[in-house]
Amino acid sequence: MKRLTIMIILLSLLLTMLIQPVSAANYGGVPQSEARTAPQTFVTNFSDHSMKGLFSTTEQTFWIAKDWDVESVLLHLEYRATQLADTQLSSLTVAINETYFYSLRPADNSGNRHGIDIYVPLESLQQGYNNIRIDGYMRTQNALPCVDDVSEANWLDIFKESNLSVRFDKNAFTTSIDSFYNRFFEVDALRYGESAFVISDADNPAELNAALLGISGVSNQTIYPDGYFPILTFSDPAANLPLNRIVIAGYDQLPDNYRSQADQNGINDEDALLVLINEGSGTNTLIITAKNDVALINAGRMLGNPALMNQLQSTTKLLGKTEDIKTPVYEAETYISFAGSEGTYYKGPFHQVKEFAINYPSNRSLSNASEFYLNYRYSENLDFDRSLMTVYINDIPVGSRKLSQHMAGGDEATIPIPTDIDIGGSFQVKVTFDLEIKDLWCSLRQGDMPWAYLTPSTMLKINSVASQDLIFENYPAPFVTDYSYNAVSLVVPDQLDGETANLLAKMFRVMGRYTKGNTGEIAVLYPEEMNEAALYANIIAVGTYANNSFIKSNNDKLYFQLSEDGSSFLSNEKLVIDPAYGKTLGSAQLLDSLYSKPGRASLMVVAPDQTGLVAIGNNLGEMKNLGRLSGDAALADANGKVLTYRFKAPKNPTIAVAQQIAVSQEAQIFLVVSIMVLILLAVGLVMVVRKNGIEIRKGGWRK
Structure with a gap:
């Protein structure tokens, strides 16, 4: 009887193991503890997009954080196809990180909206940014060969209600300052209000100063703009709610339990102390304290040095008052590479689009002599009478270049940016390729699909001026x-x-x-x-x-x-x-x-x-x-x-013009050469005068 009972228990355990869901994919590279958080879902929404043409493409990126154990990724797609769609020939194909995994026919051609849920394969995910690509092939009914390629009736709308839902869990606790630091400003912590700064009720300006430096320092590392980091006080009941807390307070203002932690970890009169503690129920608290205001503010500033914070692989850090914690001073760049370290790849016929965000100081705007340098190559099976590359800034066209067969293996273009494009601060660059193929619908065999490639040496040269207007x-x-x-x-x-x-x-x-x-x-x-x-x-x-x-x-x-x-x-x-x-x-x-x-x-x-x-x-x-x-x-x-x-009058534009001249390399060279020529002429004139004994007297020149 005992043997039978033992066998039943063993079989039950084996069956339980067999029916368990597939283990979540760990992208952190760190063994996960048994203490887990409750599963969460992070949703990334699409924007409305109209896909036009026989072949069309739209893309959406989403984020996988370092400490997420991903259980599933669900793509919810809401679309509407043209009423002329041939549902037997038209198709939608979905890829994750350039790997195709799902295809479907449009549900019907009634013109109504349709929705479908598609699970994304976990093995194709990667830590950081992931890219969902939707390729559309919209063939219309009774379309004539070689005519349907350019018809305006080929369209498919993707609606903003489409989204990507990432279901994940993570460790309940962090075991080092660096792991806590990265969790504190992660996208899910920001969106769901899981992170906050806590200061004392003593109205100490040094605590607020350190907290604001900390907020700024972690904000410039965040991926998405939504969410913020509240500043709470010890007496606020809401201070106990966030799972990730950075407590910044003078030693004398700490509650007894936090002060004892500081004492145990060797706080002194000169230096600041950082101590990470786990408070149960998934709550992690980083205590930052000091016995003087200068050290406290310095510790708050250190939160803006990610290279240093990611070196803190223990639960404590004693920050010496002479320790250098400042980052390098960043200046406005003149040359900005934007195609990525591996370049940017375009695939498929017709209009292909890639967008790039250019981060630039808010106090600067483009001036004369700013330009694009683009280095690219493309397939040789194009219709070179109709294929071209175009560059946009904030959806304003800047310039285009035709593609040519003899340059397909390595082409380049320098496109100046018109001065009438008013840009200040960060902006968006879009590079499109129109990859046309002769008789695409007529050909039974396509050969290689058309492609284009922007090399990593593609860059933007920016000359800029400091904005004068206080607006x-x-x-x-x-x-x-x-x-x-x-x-x-x-x-x-x-x-x-x-x-x-x-x-x-x-x-x-x-x-x-x-x-x-x-x-x-x-x-x-x-x-x-x-x-x-x-x-x-x-x-x-x-x-x-x-x-x-x-x-x-x-x-x-x-x-x-x-x-x-x-x-x-x-x-x-x-x-x-x-x-x-x-x-x-x-x-x-x-x-x-x-x-x-x-x-x-x-x-x-x-x-x-x-x-x-x-x-x-x-x-x-x-x-x-x-x-x-x-x-x-x-x-x-x-x-x-x-x-x-607006109450103040605009600044004198001549000031901006003078600054443009000052920062333009071409203008600088011209001015230098002009000044040298004038100096030489003046020296030559003086020498001629002296040689000929000419002097100026009343009544004119006399020898």
């Missing part, structure tokens, strides 16, 4: 210039409330995405702490008339001023404001230096109460809304309405 189109300049904070003094209320802290967290999350590394200076001040250095800085003031006396004392300098009691915005020459409506508004105003310091500016983020601060914060603190702000003054209400105005 939101150039924001966050001048507070961020050439990827660094530009001597910023942040003036905050004496008592930091939750709404203001939330606004600051959002603002510096956005500003941080325009930085690289951790250079530049931020100083957090109370109104009464305005010193000589602060007067010469770029000033950002945040708060209400009641809680920030700096705003109150400079109310008369605002474009949109507050009433005497600070309860409402007043009308001005640009806008008549109803007093009741004025109470609901928040405002962001870009002013020249309040202390007449050359090259400096002030950003006043002002509201009668917290409702208005939240309203304007939803625009300054979200990348998707930042583009709604223009001019030098913006008003926002609680319903999401934004009003923008």
Whole structure:
């Protein structure tokens, strides 16, 4: 009987193992612990896309994080095909990272929307970016050979409701500072609010300063723009909710349990200490503390040095006060390679598109002598009368080049960028190939499919000028210039409330995405702490008339001023404001230096109460809304309405022209040569005069 029972148990265990789902794919390269998080799903949405032509393609990228154990990836595709589609010949084919894995016929040609769910094979996934490619072949009914190729009736719409759902789990706990650091700003932690900064309730500006440096430092490493890192306090019940917490507090302000951790790990009077602890229930906390403000701020700055943070493979770090933690200073590039280290491959006939994001400082715009250099090759079986390559900037065509058979093995093009394209900050480049083949529909055998390839040496040469206008189109300049904070003094209320802290967290999350590394200076001040250095800085003031006396004392300098009691915005020459409506508004105003310091500016983020601060914060603190702000003054209400105005006159354009000449290499050479010629002529003239004994006397030249 016992033997039978044992056999039944063994068989049950074996059966359980056999019916278990396939083990999740581990892309982290690190053995996973048995303590797991609950499964999560990260969704990446498509945008609406219209696929036109006999052959067409659309692509969507999605992200696989380092510490995700992926259980499944589901592609939900919503599409609508032309009513003329021949459903027996037309098809859709799906590839993951250039590997085809699924094909289907359009459901019907009724013109209705259809949806289908397709599981993506896990073995084709890779850590980091993954690419879904959808190839369409839309043949219409009763189409004539050689005519259907160019028909406008060949179309297929992919809708924005299409998405990719990645289901995953991960380790409940991290075992080193570097693993926690990367998890803290991962896409799922940001989107689902799993990460936050926590400071004390002591209103210590050094803690806020360190937290804002930390937010900026991790923000410039994030993949997607959505989400932010809240700044919470110990007394806030919400501080216990995030699974990943960075606690930044002076030693004396730490709760007893955190202070004992600091004592156990050898904190001293001079240095900062980082300690990672696991608090149960999947909560990881990195404690950053010091007994002096300078060390604390320095530790916050270190969060913006990923190369250094990824070396911290233990749970503690004692940061010496003389330890160098700054990253290199990044400057605006002149030459930017954008085709990737392995180049970019185009496959298939007709119109093929690849898009590239170019990150560039927000305070700079393109000037004269900027150009594309493209190096490429393509197949030799093209119709070279109709095949070409075209370059776009932000969907504006810049130039095209015809493809030719004798250059197919190695072609190149230099395309100047027209000066009428107004670009400031980051922008998008699109390179398209129209790969036409003679009698494609007529030929029974295609031979090699047409292809094109952009080599890694493809690049963009940028000459740029620093923007002169103090307007939101150039924001966050001048507070961020050439990827660094530009001597910023942040003036905050004496008592930091939750709404203001939330606004600051959002603002510096956005500003941080325009930085690289951790250079530049931020100083957090109370109104009464305005010193000589602060007067010469770029000033950002945040708060209400009641809680920030700096705003109150400079109310008369605002474009949109507050009433005497600070309860409402007043009308001005640009806008008549109803007093009741004025109470609901928040405002962001870009002013020249309040202390007449050359090259400096002030950003006043002002509201009668917290409702208005939240309203304007939803625009300054979200990348998707930042583009709604223009001019030098913006008003926002609680319903999401934004009003923008310009009060300052545009800067003198001759200044920009002079700067363009200064940065143009061709102009520099011309000026140097011209000056040398003038010098030679002057020297020659002097020598001729002396040789011939000529001198100037009253009445003219005399010998």
